[in-house]
Amino acid sequence: MIYFDNSATTKADPEVVSTYDKVSEKIWGNPSSLHQFGEEAFNLLEQSRKQIADLLGASQSEILFTSGGTEGDNWVLKGTAIEKRQFGNHLITTAVEHPAIHNSMEQLKQLGFEVTYLPVDEHGRISIDDLKAAIRPTTILVSIMAVNNEIGTIQPLKEAAEVLKDYPKIHFHIDAVQGIGKGIQDLIMNDRVDFVTFSGHKFHAPRGIGFIYARRGRKIAPLLTGGGQERNLRSGTENLPAIAAMAKALRLLLTDEKQKVTKEAEIKQRIFDHVKQFPLVTTFSEDNDGFAPHILCFAIQGVRGETIVHAFEEQGIYISTTSACSSKKHLASSTLTAMHIPESLSTSAIRISLDDHNTLAEADEFNQVFDKLYDKFKLLSA
Numbered sequence: 170m171i172y173f174d175n176s177a178t179t180k181a182d183p184e185v186v187s188t189y190d191k192v193s194e195k196i197w198g199n200p201s202s203l204h205q206f207g208e209e210a211f212n213l214l215e216q217s218r219k220q221i222a223d224l225l226g227a228s229q230s231e232i233l234f235t236s237g238g239t240e241g242d243n244w245v246l247k248g249t250a251i252e253k254r255q256f257g258n259h260l261i262t263t264a265v266e267h268p269a270i271h272n273s274m275e276q277l278k279q280l281g282f283e284v285t286y287l288p289v290d291e292h293g294r295i296s297i298d299d300l301k302a303a304i305r306p307t308t309i310l311v312s313i314m315a316v317n318n319e320i321g322t323i324q325p326l327k328e329a330a331e332v333l334k335d336y337p338k339i340h341f342h343i344d345a346v347q348g349i350g351k352g353i354q355d356l357i358m359n360d361r362v363d364f365v366t367f368s369g370h371k372f373h374a375p376r377g378i379g380f381i382y383a384r385r386g387r388k389i390a391p392l393l394t395g396g397g398q399e400r401n402l403r404s405g406t407e408n409l410p411a412i413a414a415m416a417k418a419l420r421l422l423l424t425d426e427k428q429k430v431t432k433e434a435e436i437k438q439r440i441f442d443h444v445k446q447f448p449l450v451t452t453f454s455e456d457n458d459g460f461a462p463h464i465l466c467f468a469i470q471g472v473r474g475e476t477i478v479h480a481f482e483e484q485g486i487y488i489s490t491t492s493a494c495s496s497k498k499h500l501a502s503s504t505l506t507a508m509h510i511p512e513s514l515s516t517s518a519i520r521i522s523l524d525d526h527n528t529l530a531e532a533d534e535f536n537q538v539f540d541k542l543y544d545k546f547k548l549l550s551a
């Protein structure tokens with residue numbers, strides 16, 4: 170079995186699962202309780218928060234736990250809209266965001282907010298001039314993803330940060346769900362960013378846990394109100410086993426990050442060099458450092474993405490159409506659509522997404538299977 174769908178989710182690491190189990194069994198108190206079980210749980214909660222903060226070069230108070238990427242994105246966008254609505258009603262994002270951003274923006278539009286979607290070029294990348302031109306006196310937030318989940322484009326985050334230094338009141342948010350552990354932490358945790366979204370299950374932690382980085386002094390309204398956990402900003406009894414497990418997973422992820430990224434890039438390169446020789450193949454991801462090392466998206470002209478995915482599955486290789494969210498809906502990729510790729514081609518796209526558990530031997534096996542299936546694809550295409 171070869172698992173090449175790590176952008177959809179990753180398999181929880183055994184060490185991480187063991188932390189989860191141990192905490193569930195032994196430190197099961199509620200961190201808000203006054204007695205010793207509560208105190209023990211509270212101490213572990215804060216220890217996990219500190220561990221995550223230290224790994225990212227942030228302060229402990231700047232890490233707030235969530236249920237994952239979708240909640241983090243919703244929270245920063247809607248929490249900013251509520252918090253800053255007396256200062257303005259305009260938000261800026263890109264045309265290639267994950268639905269957690271896109272659909273939150275669409276909901277805010279229904280409530281009277283105005284949204285600018287920055288267009289992208291043929292590589293799925295925004296232009297800094299477009300960003301500059303989009304900023305208005307009423308702009309309250311700019312939200313840009315670090316790494317595109319469908320084709321792997323890295324956005325010009327440092328340049329955006331430079332522009333936004335002239336607008337200190339605008340909240341700058343980065344969705345780093347696909348960017349963490351991919352060698353671009355300096356771009357993500359830059360000196361201007363105010364909020365960053367992270368999701369545990371993309372780096373071998375359990376599902377349903379994540380966190381946001383929120384720069385000290387920057388305010389967003391809570392969306393979940395109740396018992397006042399997370400400094401009154403996100404109510405709900407904390408998922409301590411998953412939080413402790415996520416802290417462990419992040420430490421493992423960022424250990425030897427450089428070597429892991431190099432390995433992923435080599436695997437991607439090996440597949441990229443192979444498939445691009447075939448006349449029916451169009452690659453959308455590139456093999457340069459403007460793209461993440463772990464995502465490779467390409468189309469086989471005339472064959473539907475689902476057909477390709479199932480053909481590989483029959484050979485024990487698990488890949489996806491461009492994103493897990495769109496695949497069951499049989500929708501054309503929103504990123505490829507924003508890049509003006511015709512639907513006839515974008516519906517033939519597939520995504521390979523790697524992590525450091527994959528190997529070059531798996532790339533070789535993928536390439537061999539690709540050769541075998543290509544004849545079938547040629548017939549289908551004709």
Ligand SMILES: Cc1ncc(COP(=O)(O)O)c(C=O)c1O
Nearest residue numbers: 237238239267269318346347368
């Ligand atoms: C870029 C990006 N943002 C947000 C999310 C949503 O994260 P979660 O699955 O943790 O809700 C995803 C998930 O694929 C993603 O790729």
